Amino acid sequence: MASLDDLKKRIASVKSTQKITKAMKMVAAAKLRRAQESAEKGRPYSEKMNNVILNLSNGISDKENAPKLLSGTGQEQTHLCVVMTSDRGLCGGFNSNIIKKAKNYFAKILDEGKGLKIITVGSKGNDQLKRVYGDKIIENISFKESKNANYFDADKVGKMVIEKFEAGEFDVCTIFYNQFKNVITQIPQAQQIIPLNNEGEESSSEESYEFEPDEDEILSNLLPKNISTQIFKAMLENSASEQGSRMSAMDNATRNAGEMVDKLTIEYNRSRQAAITKELIEIISGAESL
Amino acid sequence: MSEEFKVEIVNPEKSFLVKDDVSEVVVPAFEGEMGILKDHISIISFLKPGIIKILSKSGDENYYVEDGIVEFKNNNLSILTSTIFNLAEMDKSKQQDLLKQAEEEANKTDINDQSKYLADQKVEVLKTLN
Numbered sequence: 001m002a003s004l005d006d007l008k009k010r011i012a013s014v015k016s017t018q019k020i021t022k023a024m025k026m027v028a029a030a031k032l033r034r035a036q037e038s039a040e041k042g043r044p045y046s047e048k049m050n051n052v053i054l055n056l057s058n059g060i061s062d063k064e065n066a067p068k069l070l071s072g073t074g075q076e077q078t079h080l081c082v083v084m085t086s087d088r089g090l091c092g093g094f095n096s097n098i099i100k101k102a103k104n105y106f107a108k109i110l111d112e113g114k115g116l117k118i119i120t121v122g123s124k125g126n127d128q129l130k131r132v133y134g135d136k137i138i139e140n141i142s143f144k145e146s147k148n149a150n151y152f153d154a155d156k157v158g159k160m161v162i163e164k165f166e167a168g169e170f171d172v173c174t175i176f177y178n179q180f181k182n183v184i185t186q187i188p189q190a191q192q193i194i195p196l197n198n199e200g201e202e203s204s205s206e207e208s209y210e211f212e213p214d215e216d217e218i219l220s221n222l223l224p225k226n227i228s229t230q231i232f233k234a235m236l237e238n239s240a241s242e243q244g245s246r247m248s249a250m251d252n253a254t255r256n257a258g259e260m261v262d263k264l265t266i267e268y269n270r271s272r273q274a275a276i277t278k279e280l281i282e283i284i285s286g287a288e289s290l
Numbered sequence: 291m292s293e294e295f296k297v298e299i300v301n302p303e304k305s306f307l308v309k310d311d312v313s314e315v316v317v318p319a320f321e322g323e324m325g326i327l328k329d330h331i332s333i334i335s336f337l338k339p340g341i342i343k344i345l346s347k348s349g350d351e352n353y354y355v356e357d358g359i360v361e362f363k364n365n366n367l368s369i370l371t372s373t374i375f376n377l378a379e380m381d382k383s384k385q386q387d388l389l390k391q392a393e394e395e396a397n398k399t400d401i402n403d404q405s406k407y408l409a410d411q412k413v414e415v416l417k418t419l420n
Contacts (some may be wrong), residue, residue, distance in 0.1 A: 041304035052361050212335040242419040
């Protein structure tokens with residue numbers, strides 16, 4: 001059995017851990033509020049953008065000559081996957097959930113004998129993926145310096161994806177991120193952004209639009225913007241999810257630490273009492289033998 | 291019979307402005323300025339750098355935009371833009387900054403014609419502001 005001194009030390013160490021996790025939870029909660037707000041504020045833009053594109057693509061007459069970003073290259077040989085994770089750890093299953101989802105997808109693609117290229121956004125994803133898929137990772141981006149998700153960063157990723165697409169480096173692009181549902185639930189998502197997947201979505205109206213200039217020109221201007229917008233949306237959702245996930249993970253850790261302190265304290269008191277009792281018995285039996 | 295319609299301006303970070311007592315909006319569309327009144331036909335167009343004028347009962351407002359998309363449908367005007375400033379809140383130094391940036395961009399030689407044209411537009415619009 002551990003000595004009294006050891007127990008005392010352990011209790012002190014668990015208590016200080018608890019303090020840290022509690023502080024992290026507070027910080028995450030404060031950040032979560034902001035991240036959630038901006039995720040909600042960012043939604044109208046991406047929804048509107050989606051709507052406009054939907055209306056446009058329905059209105060387009062010549063499907064054959066539609067921009068490649070919309071219709072794809074006509075084959076599905078090489079897949080590009082943009083895996084978006086956080087730059088910091090200690091956020092529960094946040095990163096591993098995305099990675100798990102992504103790995104399933106990778107395995108499927110490789111089974112089908114197709115090419116795979118990976119861009120990781122956020123250093124945690126890169127750390128976890130480079131062991132198995134190190135040779136597939138073509139780019140690793142991290143926005144450690146930026147405090148909050150901003151459009152400028154998303155635009156950088158978007159431009160890079162488009163550049164690679166135009167250079168013919170891949171046919172299909174999918175982004176992986178966590179969608180924020182609530183503090184406890186984040187749903188890992190795989191969203192295909194090139195070619196744009198509009199199946200299952202019906203345009204709200206059959207109304208015809210006037211276009212100025214013509215559809216093709218608008219589309220070719222709009223589609224690259226949409227890529228950045230979708231990536232930005234994913235970044236916003238991700239940052240809200242990250243904070244939510246961290247908050248609940250730290251909450252759990254704080255509670256577990258509390259339980260541990262209780263258990264250790266009981267053990268400590270028991271051994272202390274046992275020691276006292278033992279001493280008493282020794283004194284009494286010593287006195288009796290006189 | 292009111293002659294008002296709703297306008298909504300959103301940028302990636304948030305919903306920038308919502309107004310539903312607007313009588314006319316003038317947007318710098320790609321092929322020239324375009325005034326939109328109530329019951330305009332549904333239209334989609336995109337913007338070049340310029341000034342959005344919003345005329346409403348509660349007063350006129352002017353915004354400087356660098357790019358964006360406008361969609362008008364069922365008397366709802368949506369403007370999606372990534373760079374927008376309210377002229378009333380924009381001070382001279384901010385204008386100068388933007389102008390300097392735009393001029394630098396316009397003076398680059400390695401850009402294509404369209405970016406060059408857009409940069410020139412920016413310079414022009416910003417100059418008229420000063």
